[in-house]
Every structure is written in structure tokens, then in C-alpha cells.
Amino acid sequence: MISHVGSIRNFKGLSCSRSQHKTHTSRKNHSASRLCSRLQSSSGDISSSNFVRKHILDLQPYTPIVPFEVLSEKLQRPITEIVKLDANENPYGPPPDVYDALRDIKYPHIYPDPESRRLRAALAAECAVPTENLLVGCGADELIDLLLRVVLEPGDKIINTPPTFGMYSFDCNINAGDVIDICRGLSFKIDVEAIEAAVKTHSPKLLFLTSPNNPDGSLIEEDDLLRLLRLPILVVLDEAYIEFASAKSYITQVPSRKNLIVLRTFSKRAALAGLRVGYGAFPSDLIEYIWRVKQPYNVSAIAETAALAALSNPSYLQEVRDKIVFERARMFGLLSEFDFLEPFTSESNFILCRVKRMSAEYVKACLLERGVVIRHYSSPKEIADCIRISVGRPEDTDAVVSALASIKL
Ligand SMILES: Cc1ncc(COP(=O)(O)O)c(C=O)c1O
Numbered sequence: 507m508i509s510h511v512g513s514i515r516n517f518k519g520l521s522c523s524r525s526q527h528k529t530h531t532s533r534k535n536h537s538a539s540r541l542c543s544r545l546q547s548s549s550g551d552i553s554s555s556n557f558v559r560k561h562i563l564d565l566q567p568y569t570p571i572v573p574f575e576v577l578s579e580k581l582q583r584p585i586t587e588i589v590k591l592d593a594n595e596n597p598y599g600p601p602p603d604v605y606d607a608l609r610d611i612k613y614p615h616i617y618p619d620p621e622s623r624r625l626r627a628a629l630a631a632e633c634a635v636p637t638e639n640l641l642v643g644c645g646a647d648e649l650i651d652l653l654l655r656v657v658l659e660p661g662d663k664i665i666n667t668p669p670t671f672g673m674y675s676f677d678c679n680i681n682a683g684d685v686i687d688i689c690r691g692l693s694f695k696i697d698v699e700a701i702e703a704a705v706k707t708h709s710p711k712l713l714f715l716t717s718p719n720n721p722d723g724s725l726i727e728e729d730d731l732l733r734l735l736r737l738p739i740l741v742v743l744d745e746a747y748i749e750f751a752s753a754k755s756y757i758t759q760v761p762s763r764k765n766l767i768v769l770r771t772f773s774k775r776a777a778l779a780g781l782r783v784g785y786g787a788f789p790s791d792l793i794e795y796i797w798r799v800k801q802p803y804n805v806s807a808i809a810e811t812a813a814l815a816a817l818s819n820p821s822y823l824q825e826v827r828d829k830i831v832f833e834r835a836r837m838f839g840l841l842s843e844f845d846f847l848e849p850f851t852s853e854s855n856f857i858l859c860r861v862k863r864m865s866a867e868y869v870k871a872c873l874l875e876r877g878v879v880i881r882h883y884s885s886p887k888e889i890a891d892c893i894r895i896s897v898g899r900p901e902d903t904d905a906v907v908s909a910l911a912s913i914k915l
Pocket of ligand 1: 593645648772773
């Protein structure tokens with residue numbers, strides 16, 4: 507517990523003493539006394555958490571993935587002997603051009619371009635979307651947060667379609683919004699009628715759709731998307747894994763539609779998860795406001811350099827993509843052979859499996875003992891008995907299979 511005296515010292519300029527109160531204007535008096543009462547609870551103790559916004563006090567802490575080095579120490583194994591398949595990273599790494607470009611970086615002492623002009627121009631060419639509609643972020647994660655910051659007033663609603671990527675509800679809650687969950691049905695198909703009904707009843711501002719969806723890898727059907735785009739709502743289509751899918755991206759449709767936003771990332775296809783580069787295509791009359799709330803230097807010089815170098819080698823990106831898609835099919839076949847697993851068809855770089863006759867947590871723990879790191883779910887209820895395994899190299903699949911074969915019932 508922080509001592510009373512210490513905290514008063516920390517907040518010198520907002521002293522609670524009576525004599526100093528007299529020197530303030532009445533408005534200042536008011537806010538100073540509010541601070542005083544925050545500093546002192548009824549028992550006289552002080553807590554700096556009394557200053558925290560109410561909706562933040564209620565937030566559930568985010569459970570992040572354990573970093574590689576920490577994992578290595580925990581498992582008492584060198585990093586090279588850990589098969590990390592828990593975060594849908596790309597183990598092939600980026601094209602060699604990225605390492606060359608990072609080695610040659612010339613001006614690390616100069617702030618980066620706040621508009622990521624070179625990268626946006628390269629993306630415009632790659633995606634066939636005007637540069638004016640594109641914005642680059644510190645991962646697609648940042649763009650989700652920026653969008654919610656721009657759109658949500660406290661108490662405004664979004665529609666989420668669980669089981670899905672956790673950051674939509676996480677960022678909505680940070681931005682004091684309310685999440686309406688419209689759960690997916692069989693085979694993780696979105697419930698279009700229920701979404702339409704929720705839009706009518708609750709007038710939410712945003713709908714988050716993920717295609718392919720994380721954690722199951724299913725695609726949103728075109729008819730469903732087109733129907734939902736007719737609703738009076740902003741539709742965010744998160745295509746973080748679209749390069750691994752058989753379906754096309756909708757990013758080119760953004761400029762001609764009023765309410766479609768498409769998010770993409772360099773984390774998966776280009777294997778740059780550690781450098782944090784994502785991008786989004788936004789309608790022209792919305793993007794201006796995203797620019798206004800963005801931190802000026804959100805994309806570092808290193809991140810922009812790496813992303814540009816990755817784009818300069820499309821044949822490497824395609825080759826790695828093809829290897830992962832090929833390996834996905836092989837891994838699916840091998841997983842199907844275990845009678846305690848029921849894998850779901852995936853259009854992404856991971857496979858979700860229902861676990862039968864034992865808990866998903868137990869399977870994850872058994873694999874971890876053998877240095878194979880996967881993800882298990884304890885919620886939401888639709889996937890509470892599931893594990894998700896990222897698709898890696900053939901040797902990674904072999905390690906998964908041999909670890910699964912060693913599990914004792
Ligand atoms: C569906 C989805 N969207 C976005 C992201 C985050 O992407 P980024 O690494 O660019 O922040 C992820 C990361 O796993 C994801 O699964």
C-alpha cells in the first residue's frame with residue numbers, strides 16, 4: 507500500500523492543504539478536492555488506482571502468448587529445439603531481402619515517415635487500391651484499436667461473431683464500448699439473420715468479420731458478406747490470413763463501397779510478426795479521422811523497410827505460401843488419423859481440432875513436455891474442448907505427430 511505522505515508528495519501540484527485551496531479558482535478547487543477524495547479512501551489509505559477510468563478498472567487482463575526466450579527457459583530447452591505452433595507465426599521467416607535491407611538501414615536516428623508513403627505506394631500497386639484509401643499500422647491490431655477509438659462513444663455497440671479473434675472485444679472494451687456476441691453456428695458459419703436482427707434492435711456501429719476466421723480457418727461466404735454490407739453498419743473484414751485461402755481478397759472493393767473496411771497484415775504471409783506491420787483499406791470519408799488519431803510515428807523505420815523488402819520478393823512469398831498450404835493438407839490428413847482428434851477444414855495457416863476422450867488442456871500439456879507448443883481453448887464454450895495448431899514446416903508437423911502419438915489416455 508502506498509503511504510499517505512508519499513502520495514501527497516507525488517502529487518505536489520495538487521496539494522490538498524487548505525491554505526493552497528484558497529489560491530485556486532473555483533473550478534480548480536473543485537477538481538483538486540475531487541483528486542483529494544480520490545487519493546484518500548475512507549480508511550485514509552491512498553491508491554493510485556483510484557484515478558483509473560471506471561471501465562478500465564472492469565477490464566479483464568489480456569493473456570498474451572509466452573515469448574520465445576521465456577518459453578525456452580521454462581521448458582529448459584534451447585529455442586532451436588522448440589516447435590512453436592501456438593501463434594500462427596510463419597516459421598520460414600521473411601525473404602532474405604528483408605535481412606539485407608535491415609543490415610543496410612541508413613538513418614535510424616531520423617524519425618520515420620509518419621505517412622509510410624513508400625510502403626503505402628507499394629501496397630497500392632500490390633492490392634490495386636488507391637494510396638489514399640490505405641493506412642499502415644503497428645500490426646493490424648493497432649488498426650482495430652484506432653478504428654474503435656474513432657467510432658465509439660462510451661456505451662456504443664459492436665457486433666462480434668465468436669468464436670473469433672479476441673482483439674475485437676478486447677479493444678472495444680478498452681474504448682468503453684459494448685460487445686454484442688452473435689455466436690457462429692455449425693462449422694463456424696456466421697448467423698446472418700441474427701446479425702441483421704441485432705443491427706435492427708441495438709443499432710451497433712461496427713461488425714467484425716474474419717475471413718479466414720481465427721481459430722477455425724473458415725471463410726465468410728460471399729452472399730453473406732454482400733447481404734451484411736447492405737446493413738447500416740461499418741463492416742470490418744479482417745483478412746489477416748487471406749493469402750493462405752482459396753478465396754480472393756475484398757480489398758479492391760473498399761473504395762467503391764461506403765461501409766467496408768479490410769484489414770491485412772505482414773505478420774503471417776511475410777513472416778514479420780515481430781516487426782509489427784499491418785495495413786488497412788478504409789472508405790475515403792472515414793480514413794481522414796483514422797489519420798487524426800494515429801500516433802505520428804506508429805510504424806518504425808525498421809518496420810517500413812522490412813515490409814518494403816518483403817514486397818520486393820513476391821516469388822519468395824508465393825513459394826512459402828504454397829509450402830504452408832501444402833503442409834496444411836498433409837497435417838490435416840495426419841491429424842485425422844488420431845481417433846481422439848477431429849480436425850476442422852482450414853483455409854488458413856492453422857488447424858483447429860476438437861479433442862475427444864480427454865481435455866484439450868491435457869493434450870496441450872503433453873505436447874509442451876515434448877517441446878511442441880500449441881494453443882488450447884477453455885472458452886468460449888463452442889471451442890472449450892479444442893486445440894489449435896499452426897501449420898509450420900514438414901519437420902514441425904512430424905514433431906506434432908510424434909508428440910501426439912506419445913499421449914497416454
Ligand atoms: C484474425 C487476426 N487479425 C489480426 C491479427 C493481428 O495481426 P497483426 O500481427 O498484424 O497485429 C491476428 C493475429 O493473430 C489475427 O489472428
